[in-house]
Amino acid sequence: MKVADAFKNRKAFISFITCGDPDLETTEELLLTMEQGGVDLIELGIPFSDPTAEGPVIQGASLRALSNGVTTDKVFDMVRRVRPKLNIPLVFMTYANVVFSYGIERFVSTCAEVGMNGIILPDVPFEEREEFSAVCDRFNIDFIPLIAPTSDDRISMIAKNAKGFVYCVSSLGVTGTRDSITTDIGEMVNTVRENTDVPAAVGFGISTPQQAADIAKVSDGIIIGSAIVRLIAKYGRSCAKYVYDYVVSIRSALDELK
Amino acid sequence: MSNGKFGIHGGQYIPETLMNAVNELEKAYNKYKNDPEFNAELTTLLNEYAGRPSLLYYAEKMTKDLGGAKIYLKREDLNHTGSHKINNVLGQVLLAKKMGKTRVIAETGAGQHGVATATAAALFGMECEVFMGEEDTKRQALNVYRMKLLGAKVHPVSSGTATLKDAVSETMREWTSRIDDTHYVLGSVMGPHPFPTIVRDFQAVISKEIKQQCLEKEGKLPDAVLACVGGGSNAMGAFYHFIENKGVRLIGCEAAGKGINTFETAATVSVGKLGIFHGMKSYFCQDEYGQIAPVYSISAGLDYPGVGPEHAHLHDIGRAEYVPVTDDEAVTAFEYLSRVEGIIPAIESSHAVAHAIKLAPTMDKEQIMVINISGRGDKDVAAIARYRGENITE
Incomplete structure (x- = not known):
């Protein structure tokens, strides 16, 4: 399985949840539910104490998970259990210090062992990626880069070296739902496409089926995190059916594009 | 662009959204740092507005009382706004102005950096917003009002431990949401x-x-320079021109809180390990999974789980020493300097005074020690009174 598989047949729907929010059993259940609902790739957040790229919703999820005693090792154990039941690629989304403190090689090799396919570190920009990406390359784990509305002349350099997909950040600021997205996503994605064949998926601020469809029209896929995490926060251990309904509504909107 | 490493420390571990902003800042800084006009303007501000140069005061009574090294106090507490913070703020706000920015944002712990930033923003006619841990807005209520008086908007930060580290995180988040017209006036020798x-x-x-004042008064360099270290800006400032003079001991005094054998400490070099946080690789107080520790110190300005990357490097190569100082020792030193020299030091600076009290008697009478009094203690009087069991409010 590869990250690229998520983009093979249709507009990719990428979802994000924080591992261990509200507990790891629910996370396991959600992974299966989201695949059934039509998600093509899942970003698993390993909680970090001080997630500087996140808005209040995902900050809250990290805090809940950490206060429940979730650790990197427990997350790896959870993935080890659930991986055989899943047929879509999985990537970790976490912060540099979580990987660095575990030992980069030890972290990445464990990723490979449990069946992870990629890593996203929002606080590791192009200039600092080598220390992480070189190890990822050796273990066939995609080190997925981000570009932002402020990236301008940096897009080509980042895209040319991209693996897996290019994570296009739709808006300034931190993660969280937004009423409107003002960046010219089409132009951003086109610049990526001029520089690489790796797909471009767009995240930050997307929550409604309409937004998902509008963005997917001009990109290869969309990423939704906070809107799902908010449902988890609201319904706790019984969130799976609400997340399922929501995921299905996004999937339908994307499929109607064809 | 260089990536700003100090040995293995430093770097730029920040979201892609901010990369062009820090690159633009680096370009502007490289352009202006050797620009005679910029430097003349800054020197005028430092001298005419902030009151530099600050005095190097011979603490005769303290020297005699301790019976060892000849002790000088570098009086950064006498600067406008009451601390060394104004030196950096005037530089950065002037730079921001040259870059065409109209709004500045800043984090603050004790409130000294926030007050300095609000002051410079008032002077330059810029919009100013300060992020301060909710816990600290309570500990330093007077400084919150001071910032408001100066025209700044103060945002209490309730996430995490609601102290300095959370204020830094929130200011970074704010910067990613508004970059065009905004400069982040970072208050210490840290970050990306x-x-x-x-x-x-x-x-x-x-x-x-x-260096200049010591040569004038004593005809030689000091034997030791002491400063407190949180993020480490006053210490870095006090050390920098002595790094090349290997005979000068450079001693950073960290906040040990209730002791380095407890969890209630902020002595990063003593108890931290290498990590990546707030834009830099350096030493951080953290658990085995890299979760940043909820640190503690009586001093809001030193209550930070990391240390600037250049300090981490000076520690690695053995050029500077870092020693832990507890709350109790700092409070005793706060009272000591007040009584002996009639100078009330900030509780932050009191950490350096505390170590000086231990070190001076072990040195010869011909030796010279300089303690950087980074700020004045007026802001701390109520908290120290409470620490001593007196029930007074500000």
Whole structure:
């Protein structure tokens, strides 16, 4: 399985949840539910104490998970259990210090062992990626880069070296739902496409089926995190059916594009 | 662009959204740092507005009382706004103005950096917003009002431990949402490159003056320079021009809180390990999974789980020493300097005074020690009174 598989047949729907929010059993259940609902790739957040790229919703999820005693090792154990039941690629989304403190090689090799396919570190920009990406390359784990509305002349350099997909950040600021997205996503994605064949998926601020469809029209896929995490926060251990309904509504909107 | 490493420390571990902003800042700084006009403007501000050069005061009574090294106090507490923070702020706000920015944002712990930033923003006619841990807005209520008086908007930060580290995180988040017209006036020698270098250079005026003043008064360099270290800006400023003079001991005094054998400590070099946080690789107080520890110190300004990357490097190569000082020792030193010299030091600076009290008697009478009094203690009087069981409010 590869990250690229998520983009093979249709507009990719990428979802994000924080591992261990509200507990790891629910996370396991959600992974299966989201695949059934039509998600093509899942970003698993390993909680970090001080997630500087996140808005209040995902900050809250990290805090809940950490206060429940979730650790990197427990997350790896959870993935080890659930991986055989899943047929879509999985990537970790976490912060540099979580990987660095575990030992980069030890972290990445464990990723490979449990069946992870990629890593996203929002606080590791192009200039600092080598220390992480070189190890990822050796273990066939995609080190997925981000570009932002402020990236301008940096897009080509980042895209040319991209693996897996290019994570296009739709808006300034931190993660969280937004009423409107003002960046010219089409132009951003086109610049990526001029520089690489790796797909471009767009995240930050997307929550409604309409937004998902509008963005997917001009990109290869969309990423939704906070809107799902908010449902988890609201319904706790019984969130799976609400997340399922929501995921299905996004999937339908994307499929109607064809 | 260089990536700003100090040995293995430093770097630029920040979201892609901010990369062009820090690159633009580095370009602007490189353009202006050797620009005679910029430097003349800054020197005028430092001298005419902030009251530099600050005095190097011979603490005769303290010297006699301790019976060892000849002790001088570098009086950064006498600067406008009451601390060394103004040195960096005037530099950065002037730079921001040159870059065409109209709004500045800043984090603050004790409130000293926030007050300095609000002051400079008032002077330059810029919009100013300060992020301060909710816990600290309670500990330092007077400084919150001071910032408001100066026209700044103060945002209490309730996430995490609601202290300095959370204020830094929130200011970074704010910067990613509004970059075009906004400069982040980072208050210490930390964060992503080029901040550790910029802040050091603007604070280096402290060691430049100490060197000159010490040579004038004593005809030789000091034997030891002591300063407190949280993020480490006053210490970096006091150390910088002495790094090349290997005979000068450089001693950073960290906040040990209730002791380095407890969890209630902020002595990063003593108990931290290598990590990546707030834009830099350096030493951080953290658990085995890299979760940043909820640190503690009586001093809001030193209550930070990391240390600037250049300090981490000076520690690695053995050029500077870092020692832990507890709350109790700092409070005793706060009272000591008040009584003996009639100078009320900030509780932050009191950590350096506390170590000096231990060190001076072990040195010869011909030896010279300089303690950087980074700020004045008026802001701490109520808290120290409460620490001693007196029930007074500000």
